[in-house]
Amino acid sequence: MTMSMKLQVVVVVLLAATAGSARAASRLNVITATEDLASLAREVGGDSVSVDSIAKGYQDPHFVEPKPSFLLKLQKADLLAVVGLQLEIGWLPPLITQSRNARIQAGASGYLDLSQSCQILEIPTGQITRAMGDVHPLGNPHYWLDPENGRRIAKAFADKFSDMLPARAAYFQQRYADFDGRLAKAEKGWDAQMAPYRGRKIITYHRSWPNFCQHFGLVVVDYIEPRPGIPPSPGHTLDVINTMKRENIKLVMVEPYFDLRAPNSIARAVDGDVAVLLPSVGGVEQVTDYFKLFDYDINLLISLFQKHK
Numbered sequence: 001m002t003m004s005m006k007l008q009v010v011v012v013v014l015l016a017a018t019a020g021s022a023r024a025a026s027r028l029n030v031i032t033a034t035e036d037l038a039s040l041a042r043e044v045g046g047d048s049v050s051v052d053s054i055a056k057g058y059q060d061p062h063f064v065e066p067k068p069s070f071l072l073k074l075q076k077a078d079l080l081a082v083v084g085l086q087l088e089i090g091w092l093p094p095l096i097t098q099s100r101n102a103r104i105q106a107g108a109s110g111y112l113d114l115s116q117s118c119q120i121l122e123i124p125t126g127q128i129t130r131a132m133g134d135v136h137p138l139g140n141p142h143y144w145l146d147p148e149n150g151r152r153i154a155k156a157f158a159d160k161f162s163d164m165l166p167a168r169a170a171y172f173q174q175r176y177a178d179f180d181g182r183l184a185k186a187e188k189g190w191d192a193q194m195a196p197y198r199g200r201k202i203i204t205y206h207r208s209w210p211n212f213c214q215h216f217g218l219v220v221v222d223y224i225e226p227r228p229g230i231p232p233s234p235g236h237t238l239d240v241i242n243t244m245k246r247e248n249i250k251l252v253m254v255e256p257y258f259d260l261r262a263p264n265s266i267a268r269a270v271d272g273d274v275a276v277l278l279p280s281v282g283g284v285e286q287v288t289d290y291f292k293l294f295d296y297d298i299n300l301l302i303s304l305f306q307k308h309k
């Protein structure tokens with residue numbers, strides 16, 4: 001046996017020991033990249049998991065400023081759940097490496113990429129260039145905004161938790177079934193509320209809403225960002241105003257973390273409104289879970305659709 005083979009054996013034995021201790025624990029320590037994933041993990045994890053999110057729902061999930069406290073969270077995690085599709089590429093990978101936690105490295109059993117369980121839109125075809133924008137190179141990462149994807153995320157958590165804590169598998173699957181039932185009921189209500197507004201046209205700042213709009217039948221005609229991650233230019237702002245006038249669009253939806261100057265000037269020019277629509281749980285204080293997120297956004301949208309009949 002060579003020295004490097006011996007080292008490999010030692011590493012494998014150490015990794016197995018770490019994994020074993022996590023499996024023996026009665027409660028899983030789950031860290032999620034975003035508050036949306038945290039909310040869904042809590043739905044199925046109940047009292048058998050503790051869940052904490054790194055990014056806050058009022059932050060742009062593409063650009064989160066790393067803090068030392070994030071490292072502490074990652075060092076203790078049994079499971080790290082990420083949105084994936086490079087949403088977190090600007091801030092999370094170095095933290096994962098620095099945590100030196102073998103359980104949560106990409107590809108390890110304690111690393112869960114939820115994009116692999118969901119329907120993903122806007123997957124680029126052909127050659128990808130930087131000119132297309134910087135932040136959505138593998139498809140749209142804001143996929144949790146369709147309740148069907150929320151259901152798939154919850155199911156992926158239930159299955160992962162069951163693998164990690166087999167003694168509690170029945171509990172996790174029962175909690176998933178309960179969540180699925182409550183989500184189906186809520187969805188029926190949301191679909192009915194939104195039904196009169198199917199086909200309505202809106203402008204959004206960033207491409208955060210394709211899954212949401214596909215589900216509820218809204219049409220995003222243009223974006224204040226000319227390309228994902230690229231701030232608006234005066235020329236593009238003028239194009240958006242002309243499009244809105246031509247198509248009689250009155251609503252500009254802005255995520256909570258963008259500068260309101262361009263959206264406000266656009267809305268003024270078309271006699272319309274700017275609305276801060278929340279892409280994430282925690283976007284405002286009272287939106288504390290996945291259900292309240294849809295309640296909030298749908299109520300806000302409907303109030304504006306009614307104002308601009």
Ligand SMILES: [Zn+2]
Binds near residue numbers: 135136141228
């Ligand atoms: Zn994005």
